[in-house]
Each structure stands twice: as C-alpha cells, then as structure tokens.
Amino acid sequence: MSDGNEVIVIGGGPAGLMAAGQAALSGARVILLEKMPQPARKLLISGKGRCNLTNACSLDEFLGHFGPARNFLKPAFHTFFVVDLLSFLSNLGIETVTERGNRIFPASGKAGEVVTALLNWVKACGVKIYPNQRVIRLVCENNEIKGIEVQDLSRTPPRKVIYSASAVILATGGASYPGTGSTGDGYRLAQEVGHTIIPVRPALTPLVVAGEVAARLQGLSLKNVRAEIWSNNKKVAQEFGEMLFTHFGLSGPIILSLSKFAVDALNQKQSVMVKLDLKPALDDATLDQRLIREFDAHSKMQLRKILKNLLPQRLIPICLEQTSIDPLKIGSQITANERKAIRQWLKNFSFQITGYRPFIEAIITAGGINLSEVNRQNMASKIVRGLYFAGEVLDIDADTGGFNLQAAFSTGYLAGKSVARVIGR
Ligand SMILES: Cc1cc2nc3c(=O)[nH]c(=O)nc-3n(C[C@H](O)[C@H](O)[C@H](O)COP(=O)(O)OP(=O)(O)OC[C@H]3O[C@@H](n4cnc5c(N)ncnc54)[C@H](O)[C@@H]3O)c2cc1C
Incomplete structure (x- = not known):
C-alpha cells in the first residue's frame, strides 16, 4: 500500500464501495481499506441472500420510512435515487425485478451477483482494495484529517501503520451482525476526533x-x-x-x-x-x-x-x-x-x-454519528475538515423494504462525488 493517498475509504460495504468508485471515477486516487478478508459480507447476506436493493415507492413515502432522518437524506436522494441506482446496476449488467411491497431485487435473486459486479466496477474505476486492514485511528491536526492508523491483520502479529490522506470517507457500517465486520468501530473513530454519537441500539430486531x-x-x-x-x-x-x-x-x-x-x-x-x-x-x-x-x-x-x-x-x-x-x-x-x-x-x-x-440478530443499528454534525449537502464532517461519512455509521435507520441499502448507496455516492470535488478533481 503506498502512502500519500488522496482519498482513503474505510469500509467495503455498499456505502464505501459506491463512495470509492465515484471518487475514483471523478479522477481521485483512492484506496479502500476493509478489515475483513472479503468486503461486502453484509450485502452478500442481505434480503436472505436475495438482496432487496431498493424500493419503487414515491420519494415522499420513501423518506417517510426514515423517521427524523428524512430531511438529512433529501440531498443524497435528490442526487442519486432509485432510478439512478437501477440504471447504475443495469450498466453493470444487473437487471432487477419489482416484487410485493414495491421491493426491488436483482432478477437473478442472488446478492452474490451484486457483490461481484460492484467489486469489479470499483476495481475498474481504479480503486485499490486492501482487505484485512483494520483502521484503528483517524489522524487529525488542528481539526483537519491527515491520515489514518491501520492494524494490518494479514501479518502475525498484526502490524500498525500510519497512512496519510487528503480526505477520508468513514463507511464502517453499524454494529449489527458483527460477524460481517460491522462491529461499530466507526463510532469510536468519529468520537475520538470530536463527533458525538447518538446512543446505538438494535433496530429491526x-x-x-x-x-x-x-x-x-x-x-x-x-x-x-x-x-x-x-x-x-x-x-x-x-x-x-x-x-x-x-x-x-x-x-x-x-x-x-x-x-x-x-x-x-x-x-x-x-x-x-x-x-x-x-x-x-x-x-x-x-x-x-x-x-x-x-x-x-x-x-x-x-x-x-x-x-x-x-x-x-x-x-x-x-x-x-x-x-x-x-x-x-x-x-x-x-x-x-x-x-x-x-x-x-x-x-x-x-x-x-x-x-x-441483541445486535448479533438485529438487521440494522439505530443511533450513530449525530446528523447535526454532518453537512447533508456533501456528507462532510462539520468538525473535521477532510472527513466524510456514508451509510449506516450515520444516525439513520429505516424499515425493511430496501430503504437501508438505497440510503447506503445514495450517501456513498454523494460522499464520493463531494470528496473528489473538494480535492479539486
Ligand atoms: C441479515 C441482514 C439482511 C439485510 N437485508 C437488507 C435488505 O435486503 N435490504 C436493505 O435495504 N437492507 C438490508 N440490510 C441492511 C443493510 O445491509 C445495511 O444497512 C447496509 O449494508 C449498510 O451498508 P454500509 O456500507 O453502511 O455498512 P456495512 O454493509 O455494514 O459495511 C461496513 C464495512 O466496513 C467494514 N469495517 C468496519 N469497521 C472497519 C474498520 N475499523 N476498518 C476497516 N473496515 C471496517 C466492515 O467489515 C464492513 O465490510 C440487511 C442487514 C442484515 C444484517
């Protein structure tokens, strides 16, 4: 892994993959660090392995499934919503079907197809993905991101390394189904640099x-x-x-x-x-x-x-x-x-x-990074310059029906595009 990266994305779930790909498409040099041996473990088991990607209901009804986070999500949904996701997926060769309750699934009925297509796309965009890399600290100076500290889990004993970056996108997910890698690390990482965390608790449980x-x-x-x-x-x-x-x-x-x-x-x-x-x-x-x-x-x-x-x-x-x-x-x-x-x-x-x-059986995590500390127009931290957020690590949670994955993709898209714009690409 080389130093002097422009953008580091932490977490290879749907939010992180989308953010990394979009930032790279806009010309940024991007690396993505994933602590598990494989990214997107949760996406792979989503929708009982069928992956309920999103929902075909109206924007107003869609937002209604997010409770108090609805206003925060409006700019992300205005930038990248259901039709955009479907056309993005179609370009990757994934056709979809709409089922009962407006739920949209890949026509193949296989979450694995979505994971493979996303990973291939991210790599084709030029993103370098490093598995077995657990980010343990955000390095900041004067409230500006300078890089990250990583535990390289591929080595025995794990080795600690610091990498510099102009911008970091934190997409570590929530705390539910910890076996997929989402163990709530992002809450601590953000808290250590000054963010407040709305207490996390199991939802859809x-x-x-x-x-x-x-x-x-x-x-x-x-x-x-x-x-x-x-x-x-x-x-x-x-x-x-x-x-x-x-x-x-x-x-x-x-x-x-x-x-x-x-x-x-x-x-x-x-x-x-x-x-x-x-x-x-x-x-x-x-x-x-x-x-x-x-x-x-x-x-x-x-x-x-x-x-x-x-x-x-x-x-x-x-x-x-x-x-x-x-x-x-x-x-x-x-x-x-x-x-x-x-x-x-x-x-x-x-x-x-x-x-x-408990969290081990909850589909999603309620609580997370306080939305009032995040700029909803670009997903940037209002506390640390160069730090961005995407996905479930934020204090957003919705009902079942494809809403949570759409939120991960939409916030990831907005964070990726915004980062590239800010670093001048
Ligand atoms: C069983 C189940 C079924 C679901 N089905 C659906 C569904 O059909 N439709 C739907 O809309 N939603 C569904 N959800 C919810 C949806 O999967 C999540 O909301 C979504 O995956 C969140 O995406 P994310 O990218 O924010 O986080 P995640 O998908 O959780 O990805 C976060 C990634 O960050 C990595 N990571 C964490 N900490 C670190 C660290 N310190 N360093 C490096 N990497 C780190 C993790 O290993 C993980 O790969 C389901 C959830 C579960 C548990």
Missing part, C-alpha cells in the same frame, strides 16, 4: 415475550394481521402485514419494523405490550355477525372444530385457554358473552414484551 405461548406457536407465520405496540398502556405504533412466532417471542416483517418503538420504550423502563389483531378487516359488529353465522351454520359442531373456519389450527387451543371457553361446547350453546370473549381475543391477542434480541 425480534422481540422477546413473557410466558410460553409464543414458544408453543414457534414457526407459525400469520399474514394480513395488524400488530400494535403499546407502551405504558398507550398505543405508540402499528403495522399491518406478516409476522412470525419464534421460540423466544415475535419476529417477521411487521414486528421487525415495530421493534424500534419497543426497544426505546423498554430502555426507558416502560411496560411494553404487542397486541395482535387477527381480524383487522372486521370491526366488532361485523365480526360478531361472522361468529353468529358460523355458530348457526354449525349448531351441532364442537367449538374447537368450528374455530378451524376462523383460525390456523395451532391458534385454537391458545384461543380456548385464554377465553376459558369449554372446547366441547357446540355452536348452539355459545352465549353472547362467550362470543364477546372470542371477539376480544381475536382483536387483542396480547404479549408482554420483556426484551429484544
């Missing part, structure tokens, strides 16, 4: 519940249900869609999306419940009519059998236990009060949330 009901339902997936998060007896958020029971609690798309509300409420020592509405399309009166019809039509059939018309088989014993209705009663014997109990259960199947799964 499964929730742990009290009791044994979820474990009994392990593996059962429910579609078209509504999940609500209640914190200290107040509803704070809701989602409609698909969820899954696991041996420890609740998971699946809508639970992951809601998890940030539960995590924050639990961290504030609040009492947190998830309430499932198993019949969200029916209001109380319509649901009652439906029950009356079922019980009239099956007046001689036992309740435990009638419920098969209303519920997945595995939920029936839970429903009967929690409503305390005799499963052997026949349709004509079900009273109005018992119908009411069934209705209430169907609309409020509730779980006390006792915790959440």
Whole structure:
C-alpha cells in the first residue's frame, strides 16, 4: 500500500464501495481499506441472500420510512435515487425485478451477483482494495484529517501503520451482525476526533415475550394481521402485514419494523405490550355477525372444530385457554358473552414484551454519528475538515423494504462525488 493517498475509504460495504468508485471515477486516487478478508459480507447476506436493493415507492413515502432522518437524506436522494441506482446496476449488467411491497431485487435473486459486479466496477474505476486492514485511528491536526492508523491483520502479529490522506470517507457500517465486520468501530473513530454519537441500539430486531405461548406457536407465520405496540398502556405504533412466532417471542416483517418503538420504550423502563389483531378487516359488529353465522351454520359442531373456519389450527387451543371457553361446547350453546370473549381475543391477542434480541440478530443499528454534525449537502464532517461519512455509521435507520441499502448507496455516492470535488478533481 503506498502512502500519500488522496482519498482513503474505510469500509467495503455498499456505502464505501459506491463512495470509492465515484471518487475514483471523478479522477481521485483512492484506496479502500476493509478489515475483513472479503468486503461486502453484509450485502452478500442481505434480503436472505436475495438482496432487496431498493424500493419503487414515491420519494415522499420513501423518506417517510426514515423517521427524523428524512430531511438529512433529501440531498443524497435528490442526487442519486432509485432510478439512478437501477440504471447504475443495469450498466453493470444487473437487471432487477419489482416484487410485493414495491421491493426491488436483482432478477437473478442472488446478492452474490451484486457483490461481484460492484467489486469489479470499483476495481475498474481504479480503486485499490486492501482487505484485512483494520483502521484503528483517524489522524487529525488542528481539526483537519491527515491520515489514518491501520492494524494490518494479514501479518502475525498484526502490524500498525500510519497512512496519510487528503480526505477520508468513514463507511464502517453499524454494529449489527458483527460477524460481517460491522462491529461499530466507526463510532469510536468519529468520537475520538470530536463527533458525538447518538446512543446505538438494535433496530429491526425480534422481540422477546413473557410466558410460553409464543414458544408453543414457534414457526407459525400469520399474514394480513395488524400488530400494535403499546407502551405504558398507550398505543405508540402499528403495522399491518406478516409476522412470525419464534421460540423466544415475535419476529417477521411487521414486528421487525415495530421493534424500534419497543426497544426505546423498554430502555426507558416502560411496560411494553404487542397486541395482535387477527381480524383487522372486521370491526366488532361485523365480526360478531361472522361468529353468529358460523355458530348457526354449525349448531351441532364442537367449538374447537368450528374455530378451524376462523383460525390456523395451532391458534385454537391458545384461543380456548385464554377465553376459558369449554372446547366441547357446540355452536348452539355459545352465549353472547362467550362470543364477546372470542371477539376480544381475536382483536387483542396480547404479549408482554420483556426484551429484544441483541445486535448479533438485529438487521440494522439505530443511533450513530449525530446528523447535526454532518453537512447533508456533501456528507462532510462539520468538525473535521477532510472527513466524510456514508451509510449506516450515520444516525439513520429505516424499515425493511430496501430503504437501508438505497440510503447506503445514495450517501456513498454523494460522499464520493463531494470528496473528489473538494480535492479539486
Ligand atoms: C441479515 C441482514 C439482511 C439485510 N437485508 C437488507 C435488505 O435486503 N435490504 C436493505 O435495504 N437492507 C438490508 N440490510 C441492511 C443493510 O445491509 C445495511 O444497512 C447496509 O449494508 C449498510 O451498508 P454500509 O456500507 O453502511 O455498512 P456495512 O454493509 O455494514 O459495511 C461496513 C464495512 O466496513 C467494514 N469495517 C468496519 N469497521 C472497519 C474498520 N475499523 N476498518 C476497516 N473496515 C471496517 C466492515 O467489515 C464492513 O465490510 C440487511 C442487514 C442484515 C444484517
């Protein structure tokens, strides 16, 4: 690795690769340092190996998935958004398909195809990629970046080396799925040079519940249900869609999306419940009519059998236990009060949330580099001249659906182009 580099990019995820390639395309001499033996390990497992690249919804809806970070991201999305990403990928030979929920995937269904194409493109742009290089310090003088200190992990024992640079792009990702290399190093690196870090916590993470009901339902997936998060007896958020029971609690798309509300409420020592509405399309009166019809039509059939018309088989014993209705009663014997109990259960199947799964299982990290310390027009640090940020290391996190990868690509693009402009290319 030579010294006197113009631009050093730290981290070979989607944000770092895009930033490095764009800076090099604009004429800068760029090296990319990756601490793992291979870059883009997380990208490779994204979307269960299928890589949900982005989302075809409108810009306004897209921004809505980022909560308070929406304004910060506007310039990055205005510079490089969904159509730009798709045309960029198409030029690399990657065609895409749009699926349910406007989610866009590579047509091949293979994240590996995206990783290979990106790496080939970055190299073709002239970027030199050095794996097994863990950056351990940003070298600054008078609030200006001068270089970085690296631990060369390819040597035994690892050797420490300092490299100079005119600009550094920090794209070290978050702290989730640390086995992919994203262990939160970037937070410490930025903090040491004066940045503040919004406390990091797991997001898009499964929730742990009290009791044994979820474990009994392990593996059962429910579609078209509504999940609500209640914190200290107040509803704070809701989602409609698909969820899954696991041996420890609740998971699946809508639970992951809601998890940030539960995590924050639990961290504030609040009492947190998830309430499932198993019949969200029916209001109380319509649901009652439906029950009356079922019980009239099956007046001689036992309740435990009638419920098969209303519920997945595995939920029936839970429903009967929690409503305390005799499963052997026949349709004509079900009273109005018992119908009411069934209705209430169907609309409020509730779980006390006792915790959440740790970073090792979280899809994304909430918190990170304080956005108020970053210039959203060019991703530059407002504290250290020559330092730029891209991707999940920033305090941005979104729902599932391709939003997080688009944010990594868009901020990476903007950081790469801005760096090249600033160093005069
Ligand atoms: C299982 C899973 C599935 C996902 N699926 C999707 C999906 O389908 N769609 C979607 O939009 N999002 C998805 N995400 C989220 C998405 O993958 C991330 O938001 C995205 O990868 C962030 O990109 P990044 O470049 O900022 O960071 P990362 O991809 O985390 O890359 C950071 C890189 O920096 C390197 N690094 C860290 N510290 C150092 C250091 N000190 N020195 C040198 N290198 C360092 C790491 O090794 C890593 O390679 C998924 C996440 C997970 C965990």
